[in-house]
Amino acid sequence: MRILLVGAGGVGAAFCSIAVRRDFFEAVVVADYSLASAERAAASADERFTAAQVDASSADSVAALAREHRATHVMNAVDPRFVMPVFEGARAAGADYLDMAMSLSRPHPDAPYEKTGLKLGDEQFAAAGAWEADGRLALVGIGVEPGLSDVFARYAADHLFSEIDELGTRDGSNLAVEGHAFAPSFSIWTTIEECLNPPVIWEDGGWRTTEPFSEPEVFDFPEGIGPVECVNVEHEEVLLMPRWVDCRRATFKYGLGNEFIEVLKTLHKLGLDRTEKVRVGDVEVSPRDVVAACLPNPAGLGPRMTGKTCAGLWVTGRGSDGAPRSTYLYHVVDNEWSMREYGHQCVVWQTAVNPVVALELLVTGVWSGAGVLGPEAFDAVPFLDLLTAYGSPWGIQELDA
Amino acid sequence: MRILLVGAGGVGAAFCSIAVRRDFFEAVVVADYSLASAERAAASADERFTAAQVDASSADSVAALAREHRATHVMNAVDPRFVMPVFEGARAAGADYLDMAMSLSRPHPDAPYEKTGLKLGDEQFAAAGAWEADGRLALVGIGVEPGLSDVFARYAADHLFSEIDELGTRDGSNLAVEGHAFAPSFSIWTTIEECLNPPVIWEDGGWRTTEPFSEPEVFDFPEGIGPVECVNVEHEEVLLMPRWVDCRRATFKYGLGNEFIEVLKTLHKLGLDRTEKVRVGDVEVSPRDVVAACLPNPAGLGPRMTGKTCAGLWVTGRGSDGAPRSTYLYHVVDNEWSMREYGHQCVVWQTAVNPVVALELLVTGVWSGAGVLGPEAFDAVPFLDLLTAYGSPWGIQELDA
CATH class of the missing domain: 3.30.360.10 (Dihydrodipicolinate Reductase; domain 2)
Incomplete structure (x- = not known):
């Protein structure tokens, strides 16, 4: 497993500090718009972690970086406004994808407080067939909430x-x-x-x-x-x-x-x-x-x-x-x-621990699937057991x- | 009387619409950082009003414009952060000066909610001797409040x-x-x-x-x-x-x-x-x-x-x-x-009418003085009578x- 982590903010940096204690992956490329932030997060871990610059608003930039580092999984840890380019960049590069927030909503034009317009995740679910056909997995909403x-x-x-x-x-x-x-x-x-x-x-x-x-x-x-x-x-x-x-x-x-x-x-x-x-x-x-x-x-x-x-x-x-x-x-x-x-701090740590657990379940094959799937599509018990084994019951x- | 009006925002534009009905002055140069705003305000008045561009943060820019138009009075109608450059520009050009807000304060460094630091107007009053020596008047705080x-x-x-x-x-x-x-x-x-x-x-x-x-x-x-x-x-x-x-x-x-x-x-x-x-x-x-x-x-x-x-x-x-x-x-x-x-609208109109009244009292010599003076340094009766004559009792x- 070779992970491209997009985003070295609070959650991205906490992800590195949690993942560094585990041995289920080969490499993590920490990428951020600010190379300095990416370098700080990577330097706090070990030699499996390297830093890169990326423009998360560009699917091409994400795909190029994923290809360059032969990423098997793209882990999205940036603001949700960048969900779609990172999601599409991962698919273009043939990698699996994980995020902790889904594509953004747009209110109903006439009755915003009664009816839904474009819903959270709608743009991602619209691509579910394509992911399934490719045999690739997009595991969406796998932070703490959602997750x-x-x-x-x-x-x-x-x-x-x-x-x-x-x-x-x-x-x-x-x-x-x-x-x-x-x-x-x-x-x-x-x-x-x-x-x-x-x-x-x-x-x-x-x-x-x-x-x-x-x-x-x-x-x-x-x-x-x-x-x-x-x-x-x-x-x-x-x-x-x-x-x-x-x-x-x-x-x-x-x-x-x-x-x-x-x-x-x-x-x-x-x-x-x-x-x-x-x-x-x-x-x-x-x-x-x-x-x-x-x-x-x-x-x-x-x-x-x-x-x-x-x-x-x-x-x-x-x-x-x-x-x-x-x-x-x-x-x-x-x-x-x-x-x-x-x-x-506890809020970013609590968000970041869950995708690390999920990646470990994916690499071992305990969790597997194709398409655009939420965490409730998988067996909960191994996840909860592994979270407890991480020291966080x-x-x-x-x-x- | 030749007036350089610095600032064609809400109050400056209202000033023009009030002054245009009076005949006590020869010319008003309406100056703003945005020449378009100045032109709009001047165009709404009559041929005595012309427009110019000015940088109110620069005393040199204000002085140069005042000299170019042989302004006898500089009327400050910009945000109070620009009081000092407009005030100093007027003095450098040998013009009298009016404003509707005074130089800004700085809180006391140790006890901001007990003791005064630099007070409103302190920087202007520090120059009072120089204005007096020049025989020039800075009539400060002559909007509605202060004014x-x-x-x-x-x-x-x-x-x-x-x-x-x-x-x-x-x-x-x-x-x-x-x-x-x-x-x-x-x-x-x-x-x-x-x-x-x-x-x-x-x-x-x-x-x-x-x-x-x-x-x-x-x-x-x-x-x-x-x-x-x-x-x-x-x-x-x-x-x-x-x-x-x-x-x-x-x-x-x-x-x-x-x-x-x-x-x-x-x-x-x-x-x-x-x-x-x-x-x-x-x-x-x-x-x-x-x-x-x-x-x-x-x-x-x-x-x-x-x-x-x-x-x-x-x-x-x-x-x-x-x-x-x-x-x-x-x-x-x-x-x-x-x-x-x-x-x-009433708030900017109420602010702008007062300096027009004051300028009319200054040109007729009913009000006169030198130094840095507030409105309470002058006889109130002619001001209140003229304000009433303007249709606003x-x-x-x-x-x-």
Whole structure:
């Protein structure tokens, strides 16, 4: 296995620090628009890791690099706006492909908060036949959310439930960053994208959308995190899970917290969430890029961050015995642990560990397939076992049904 | 009188539309960084108005243009960051000078919310001796606030009060803009500057500062505007009034409204109020300029704006008869009126009318002086009479003392 890792940001760098401890692959080429970033990430690993420059907005640039290094797998770790060129570049080079976010959505032109327009991943699924015909695999959405949450969905269907009412991904944390008035722990570009787009819901056999930040609900997160207010957010799980797992409803709610919601609403009100460039004096810039440039780099916040982050799936329905069941399957990472063990903050570490586990299952043939597939298309047990073997166990909590 | 008007934004264009109805001057050269803007403003007036290009950040550029057109008066109508080069350019060219905002402040390095650092106008007042020696006048802060509010202070001291406790400028409106989630009616650059700087207060013979948005107070504005929550904001009146008018206290409170305050706090929290450039991809921009570029141009909002704006001074103390007195002197402009009569929205119109009145008093010799002087250094009565003659009367309201 020869991996081309596209993107040496927070998640890409954490990917290297996790992969370096494993021996299932031959080489990782770490590529970034900034060669210096790629070199830093590669240098932090071992001699199997080398650095290269790439333009992720160009499928040709990605394909040329993949061919040059005879990559068997292209691992996409850049902002979701580059999903399509990296996805197409991988296919052009005859490599398998993995990502942690899917191709972007476009709201419905007339009823954005009722009907779906172009959905998350639609552009990728449109190419599924071509991937299948080539016998190549695109494993989409294999971070933590989407990713581990989707593995949980498959596990719940296969081992815990006879009938599923709702697959409700719930994400929350008690993270705080000392010395910053406002310091998101994940890419603000992506956070704005997912939080301001119309949230999507799967219900009774179809997808529909709702208003941003709708249906607030307090969810009590485990391992000392406690209750956090969660709201509907557009997320890949809602598009992935119902394709492979029977359920009446699929939702995603994010524990953004009130302050964060207010910030996002204000950015939207002022048009600062826009990605189209505006003219400012003699230059043109995307307002959203300016917002990102003004905030601290999430990857660098680890040393001043405290708390835990939790990703998980709340499943309701009927258990294997036919009785009502309500179960939360979850994965918690303590920032203190991830900083001490890996030198990466918990949110990017938690995202990056899952594709490393998946690649190890692919190289050993435990997971295999062709086409455009989500994590719930594969057996969950070997994934969860290997994640635990990586030193990062998952948990299960029964709730009142 | 030959006027060089520097700045053809909202206020500059309104200045032209007001001045064109008067015959006290010979020529106005309308200058802007954008020649097209200058040409538009000049073309809307008559043959006495011509257009030119100028770089307001360069005193040499301003001086050269003033000399070329033999300007007797330089009228500054650009953002306050350009006050010093325009002020110095006017002096270098031997012209008198007027502005509507003063040189910028810098917070105290150690105790920004207790002590003043460099105060608003300090850089201009430092040059007062030189202006006086040249026999030239710099009439600073002669818009509406500062400007008309300062005229009110002088009027109150001369005609209404024997002893003044507080000179409290209070600014509020009931303006709304249809079709925009957020549309400030005045330059957002200036609004951020004044609202996020430490507010300054004159008290017992000295200046001190306080926290932004401090001492919220509901003030009941006249002519149907009604109660608006006002908070402390850094403003020139507090620096000007106590230099010429005896008072125990001078304050400025602005009826920003809760939504606006939250927006400003969020911009500050995210660092988007900063003026220093940040690198975004291949370009460098000032985040505050990006915020301004994302919002609608305040000068263009008039047709969709409704409501009235009120500028005024709340004076408390003892009346001429020695009895306690509490009086609000004010000036209200209805947007519907200013749009119909002048084609300019009420906030920029209300700012621009005052320097036109002042120039007319200077050319006729009713007002005269040398040095760096505020509006309260001159007799208030002829100013208020001429303002009324312009069709825009002021009002007076007695409050419970």
